[in-house]
Amino acid sequence: MGIGSWAGLWFALGIPAILIMYLFKRKFIDTPVPSHLLWRRVLENTEANRPWQKLRSRLLMWLQLLAAAVLAFALMRPFLWAEAGSGGHLIVVADVSASMSARTGPGSGGKDPSGGETRLDEMKRRILEDTRQSDGGLTLIRMGAHPQVAASGTEDRGAWERAVEGLAPDYARTSYREAVSLASAVAEGQEDARIIVYTDGQWSEKTDGIPVSAPIEARRVGGTVYRNASVEQFGVDGGGRAVGVVANTGTEPLEAVVELSGDGRPQGSESLSLQPGERRTVTFDGAGAAEVYRLSLKGTPDDYAADDDAFAFPQSGGAVKALLLSDGNLFLEKALRLSGAEVTRLDLNGSVQGGGEGRSEGGLANGNSAVPPLPEARPDLVVVDGRLPDDLRSGEWGRLLNGAALWTIGGTDDPRQPADRRVTVSAHPVTRYLSLTEPYLGPLTEGRPAGLENIVTVGQRPAIAAGTENGRRTLWFGFNLQNGDLPLNSEFPVLVSNAVTWLTGGRGGGLGRAEAGAAVEVPIAAGAESAVWRPLQGTAFEAGDGAIPAETISDSAAAGSSPGEKSDSKNDPVPARPADNSPDLTGIPSSSQPAPNVPGLYAFEQAGTGLDDAPVYLLDVRPDASESAAPAEEGPAFGKGAENEAQAGGEAAPDRAAAGDSRGRLPLTLPLAALIAVIMLTEWGVYRRGRSI
Known part of the structure; x- marks a missing residue:
């Protein structure tokens, strides 16, 4: 038995x-x-x-004393403890935060998915066991980044089991306070409502200040032993130096193997011995060139695997590094810079120019066999204006050039003028927005590489061809820019920009690192009609998750509270129809995107009519960092609302959540009120019979 409010004890003064x-x-x-x-x-x-x-001894006096004592006891709101499921509306709050994916039990401490159940699996099993005998309404609230009611007041056991089994981890920052407030709002007005919170106790927010409108308790999930190593920081500088920070956030000492890889190829590893709470910095010098680097923990008895990987990109923006091999072409170099590329010019006479100015004599073009030094940065695009020297086709230069997209311009000594100068332009990303009917291209060569597709012809002869050669994108110009007036035409900068975008395969670079669910700014290509987040590596990829549709502008408008919204129902906002002179933006990807919910490496891919090679952006999605820590020894404390507050002395009723009590309350107020009524009727009968003296 328990007392709901000791304030009713004041009424016991009526007895004396x-x-x-x-x-x-x-x-x-x-x-x-x-x-x-x-x-x-x-x-x-x-x-x-x-x-x-x-x-x-008077019968009337004893009846009056009994009535006063029972009334005082009733005002104290007494109740009896009853096992859960005995009746009333039960609200279950299920913690689906990232830490609930940690493994527990005898099979924990490894990367084998079949080794032991997760905290989430244990929670599902316990919820179904604890509610099996319930004969009242059941409500399930999913406590994640955005609290959701997964089942509302259902008495259908099949629907309840499906809702519980459908719970999945949410790796974004969990809204603990909002979930408790939502449960309290659902319980308010429900007869004999009770709230049970299933959690591992790993809360990053305090909830002791939240008033609740019904009895609330917490049931702990998971054991006391927690083994986890986490990659907290990771980055790679331009010189190939990779630096990471690894921490032991568990309760047991760990032996960890830290492995660095680039584009899926191992590049180094280091073994660490970490005590609980210890952090170590690992450094790898001379990392090979790669688009994406990955720092992983291997062979570690780790219960929580979501924080075992981190990704880094050698560049954080969408700038393309272009290497221009030319003996001097001011128009081409300026057009490349206007396209946003970072240009490094290697003069075919032998010198490397970062700004495109100056040239040195006696280089490769004049028969000097000295091979120039390699550029400091690995190029994304190589532009050869003229003939490529044989000394650059092999060795380190050959490997560097074979790893980048190639654009060759002219290059032979036997060009011929076509008899028919009529220009035909085919649809291709390189020729988008171009007509090329006015400029004179000059004499054409015959050395078009095999396997390329003609996209511009003069008469019947190929002038510009594009395609894939030896696994890399290749663009071929069958004319020398110095022999025509194309560089002087207003369409030339557009042509160069299209060529750079297509040749680099839409490589927009890395978007950096973001927490799951956080807002990310993504450049949207002109003409993009849809986009997806495609998992490439990490937790989501290994789980076999498919592409996630990107948020559209209409989705962003519906999620907000803009004046242009109207709603057919409270749950289905519909954007208002735009004016006749306003473009319809429905379905167009929004530039502000929420990061995917599951950790890993993602590619943001865009698509649209005529948009074959939109930039692709890479993003490293990380789980909420606070979920990596070991659970607190004490469970969460909840505030006392109107049902739990005491009026005497400001003291609250005992917290059953802290005591681990798993029972519900059966109030005794109504039975006591009925007893008082019987006593009063008996007293009236005694008084009428004159037995008061």
């Missing part, structure tokens, strides 16, 4: 008050006198009473 009333009750003494009846009445009215008389 009743006793005092009986102590001062007037007592008449019966004295027979030989007189008339009227004289006897006068004597009775004037007879002195005797105060502070001895209390005698």
Whole structure:
């Protein structure tokens, strides 16, 4: 049994008050006198009473004392503990935060998915076991980044089991306070409502200040032993130096193997011995060139695998590094820079120019066999304006050039002028927005590489061809820019920009690192009609997750509260129809995207009519960092609302969540009220029979 409010004890002061009333009750003494009846009445009215008389047993007094005691007890809101599932509306709050994916039990501590159940699996099993005997309504609230009601007041056991089994981890920052507030709002107004929170106790927010409208308790999931190593920081500088920070956030010492890889190829590893709470910095010098680097923990007895990987990109933006091999072409170099590329010019006479100015004599073009030094940065695009020297086709230069997209311009000494100068332009990303009907291209060569597709022809002869050669994108110009007036045409910068975008395969670079669910700014290509987040590596990829549709502009408008919204129902906002002169933006990807919910490496891919090679952006998605820590020894404390607050002395009723009590309350107020009514009726009957004296 328990007491809901000790304030009702004040009413027990009525018991001594009743006793005092009986102590001062007037007592008449019966004295027979030989007189008339009227004289006897006068004597009775004037007879002195005797105060502070001895209390005698009177049935009416005992009934009044019993009624006062029962009323005081009823005002204290007593209740009986009853096992869960005995009745009433039950609200279950299920913690699906990232830490609930940690493994527990005998099979924990490894990367084998079949080794032991997760905390989430244990929670599902316990929820189904604890609610099996429930005969009231059941509500399931999913406590994740955005609290959701997964089942509302259902009595269908099949629907309840499907809702519980459908719970999945949410790796974004969990809204603990909002979930408890939502449960309290659902419980308000429900008869005999109770709230049970299933959690591992790994809360990053305090909830002791939240008032709740129903009895609430917490049931702990998971054991006390927690083994986890986490990659907290990781980055790679331009010189190939990789630096990471690894921490032991568990309760046990760990032996960890830290492995660095680039584009899926191992590049180094280091073994660490970490004590609980210890952090170590690992450094790898001379990392090979790669688009994506990965730092992973291997062979570690780790219960929580979501924080075991981190990705880094050699560049954080979408700038393309272009290497221009030319003996001097000011228009081409300026157009490349206008396209946003970072240009490094290697003069075919032998010197490397970062700014495109100057040239040195006696280089490769003049028969000097000295091979120029390699550029500091690995190029994404190589532009050969003229003939590529044989000394650059092999060795380190050959490997560098074979790893980049190739754009060759002219290059032979035997060009011929076509008889028919009519230009035909085919649809291709390189020729988008171009007509090329006015400029004179000059004589054409015959050395088009095999396997390329003609996209511009002059007469019947190929002038520009594009395609894939030896696994890399290749663009071929069959004319020298110096022999025509194309560089002087207004379409030339557009042509160069299209060529750079297509040749680099839409490589937009890396978007950096973001927490799951956080907002990410993504450049949207002109003409993009849809986009997806495609998992490439990490937790989502290994789980076999498919592409995630990107958020559209209409989705962003519906999620907000813009004045242009209207709603057919409270759950289905519909954007208002735009004006006749306004473009319809429905379905167009929004530039502000929420990061995917599951950790890993993602590619943001865009698509649209005529948009074959939109930039692709890479993003490293990380789980909420606070979920990596070991659970607190004490479970979460909840605030006391109107049902739990005490009026006397400001003291609250005992917290059953802290005590680990898994029972519900059965109030005794109604039975006590009925007992008081019976006592009052009995007292009235005694009074009417004149037995009060």
